[in-house]
Amino acid sequence: MSTQVPAQLTFTKEQLLDSPSRRDGICFEEEKKRRQGALRLLQAGGQLLSLPQPAILTAAVLLQRFYAVRSFRHYNRPQRIVTACLLLATKLEEAPRRISDILNLMRSLQSPLENLAIPKPITSLIGELSLEPSKQADAAMVDEQGEASAGPGAAADGERAQGEASTSGGSKGWSVEEDGGKGVLVDSRYYTAKEELLEYEAAVLKAMQFDVFVLHPHKYLLNYSRALNCSQPVIQLAFGMVNDCVMEGTLCLEYSPALLAAAALNFAILLLDVAQQMPYGWWEALGYTMELLDEVGHDLVDLYTELEFERGHVLESRLMSTGEIRRSAVWSRIER
Secondary structure, three states: OOOOOOHHOOOOHHHOOOHHHOOOOOOOOHHHHHHHHHHHHHHHHHHHOOOOOHHHHHHHHHHHHHHOOOOOOOOOOHHHHHHHHHHHHHOOOOOOHHHHHHHHHHOOOOHHHOOOOOHHHHOOHHHOOOOOOOOOHHHHHHHHHHHOOOOOOOHHOOOOOHHHHHHHOOOOOOOOOOOOOOOOOOHHHHHHHHHHHHHHHHHHHHHHOOOOOOOOOHHHHHHHHHHHHHOHHHHHHHHHHHHHHHHHHHHHOOHHHHHHHHHHHHHHHOOOOOOOOOOOOOHHHHOOOOHHHHHHHHHHHHHHHHHHOOOHHHHHHHHHHOOOOOOOOOHHHOOO
């Protein structure tokens, strides 16, 4: 079984630390906050659109890849990139949704809290996605540095800058400022918003050089667990981990889907303390060394340590859902 993915779809830690956003002066913590806010908005929108989980995960991977090669300073309205990624994912995963439904739903998620009939936590994402600099400063930054800091694919920045500047200047498309987001987009406003959405979709495609190949680790994980005859708690915990690799961190950008699946499976086995029940050397049968799985495992520990600090008990809740909490040495390290 081939586990290779195109080189441009994975990034080294050094490349992610030297992202276009960092080169534009956005600190690591601020970039992470905006990325996480965009991912949560994407998940909320995907669920409200009743998209299947593979489509939501595909949209999340596209969003992650986009902001790995484009700056939050230039694309300073992540809500619109989120909407474009959702639209593109519905096509890739053959889960079609009407553009009008996508536009109106995502527009409602950007409306003031008092005008929404949806839960407060979803609307609280809006604050996480806003930029401090004024619109005029952002527009000036686009004009002066549009080609300098976008990295590969800078030829597309001229069209992107023009589209971004026009939407930043008070577009009459999906802006919620005029009616507070209470009305449904119709007539000319709908067609304007649709055109803008298609422009953002084109910007996403250009940023990825039209290579939107997305393969999730879940397929590999299912095959691995069946071949190794893993227990249901191990499978359930490992599936939760690969979801977190896409929706919570950037591990989906650093490692291939097959390697993430094997590492999550190994991590789940260690956490549930069932290594003695597994055939010895199972990782070699999958084509990996234990050193490589440990390397990814350390990154998973770091991810859950951060989540434990920010939101608390993320991994513990996953363990509790399996019905088998076993205090292994790995779990003790995360608790500390």
